[in-house]
Amino acid sequence: MDSALDTTAERGTQRRGDVTRQALLDAALVEFAASGFEAASTRAIADRAGVRQGQLTYHFTSKDTLWQATVEHLFERFDDLLGARAGARAEQDEPSQIFARSIRSLVRAVAALPELNRIMVHEATAATPRLEWIVEHHVRDRFDALAEQWLAVRANGAGTIEADPIVIYYTVVGAASLLYVNTPEAHLLLGRDDVVDDTLIDAHADLIVTMLLGDRSRAADRQEPSLLGRN
Amino acid sequence: MDSALDTTAERGTQRRGDVTRQALLDAALVEFAASGFEAASTRAIADRAGVRQGQLTYHFTSKDTLWQATVEHLFERFDDLLGARAGARAEQDEPSQIFARSIRSLVRAVAALPELNRIMVHEATAATPRLEWIVEHHVRDRFDALAEQWLAVRANGAGTIEADPIVIYYTVVGAASLLYVNTPEAHLLLGRDDVVDDTLIDAHADLIVTMLLGDRSRAADRQEPSLLGRN
DNA sequence: GTCTATAATTAGATAGAC
DNA sequence: GTCTATCTAATTATAGAC
Structure with a gap:
């Protein structure tokens, strides 16, 4: 309770x-993303983390709790x-x-952290x-936010396309995420491991924005390097 | 060998x-789609089919073989x-x-048979x-076919958007499939089970076509009920 | 507080009955 | 040819050692 009572040994x-907890979280992220909850074994997670299976149950109580902590993280x-962004x-x-x-933020985030959307599917x-x-x-909350943004776009006269928010949501998220969720498949299709790079990600983001808002919004909203420096 | 030797009992x-084989295939489709290969247990599949777990191994040799047969089917x-279509x-x-x-064919097929794309993800x-x-x-083959079609569209001057075939493929497939792959999630989001119907599917297909080809191609390619009747 | 040894359950596949 | 009873291995969680 009182940190003044901590001995060096106790803090150690x-x-x-x-350290164990963090290693387990990092390993769980990979295993749950690759295999899903049921198929990912606590042994495989512990092995990847370099610890024993029992330590997992100790630090996270149950596989469910570890999964929840992984998703929060x-x-x-x-x-x-x-x-x-x-x-x-x-x-x-x-x-x-x-x-x-x-x-654009969505595409870049999904590309940088594909494990989250893999767990989602x-x-x-x-x-x-x-x-x-x-x-x-x-x-x-994310669904509501995107739906609201889309309705604002439509009310403003841009986004000539008419569509249900639920259709827009899954169309946008699907279009933005499948390439990164299915990267192992894309690697097999193209016969190489370097399919995804920053240039391709930006082109992908451009494609989706252009599809939804049309060409006119393209250059204007592009994130350019600030000529004035940061402030 | 010789069908003339078959007794009624043998044919029966x-x-x-x-019948057992077919019941197992139908059940496997549901379980593999919902849970993925590893997480779907042969017992759950057998239970759903109304047979015993051992019968599965007899008719399909192994879980792998059953999965393969399910995907072919x-x-x-x-x-x-x-x-x-x-x-x-x-x-x-x-x-x-x-x-x-x-x-349009793709969207309708994915909507009618979401299990296939669920297994894919x-x-x-x-x-x-x-x-x-x-x-x-x-x-x-499907990737090559879609890539070729897209390049033909671009060569023809339509489809103003520039993009790598691999980006187009995953953007199109993702946009077309996630709504149906993630239907259980959509049901929770909207609080009702009747999210997907034919009207929504057609609107979804229209959205994707319009996004990729622009408004002009919209009405022209729409499948209208034949005024001349079938022939 | 941390970890190891072990128990209880469930997995897929086999061998033998019908 | 079809199915049932059973085996071995792998699963997660617990109880007890450090």
């Missing part, structure tokens, strides 16, 4: 636990990636500019308690 | 095996669905018309022998 022991990192957002931006920037194919949890804790 | 026994049904295709059609019809997140098999036996 505590730190050892933290991934969404935090995902939001960091999204936010890093928001950059010089101005209040007076047009809805179509805001929307375009959201799409593994879970979304069947109604389970895990799916309910993830929808209520992480998906619903 | 044989038919019984066919699904692609046959998928191609039937795609072909049923090809309809009155004319040789002199423009590339953009051909492409638009492909997209479960498998595509990790490099396994199963992924290699499915890519070489079923995906590569």
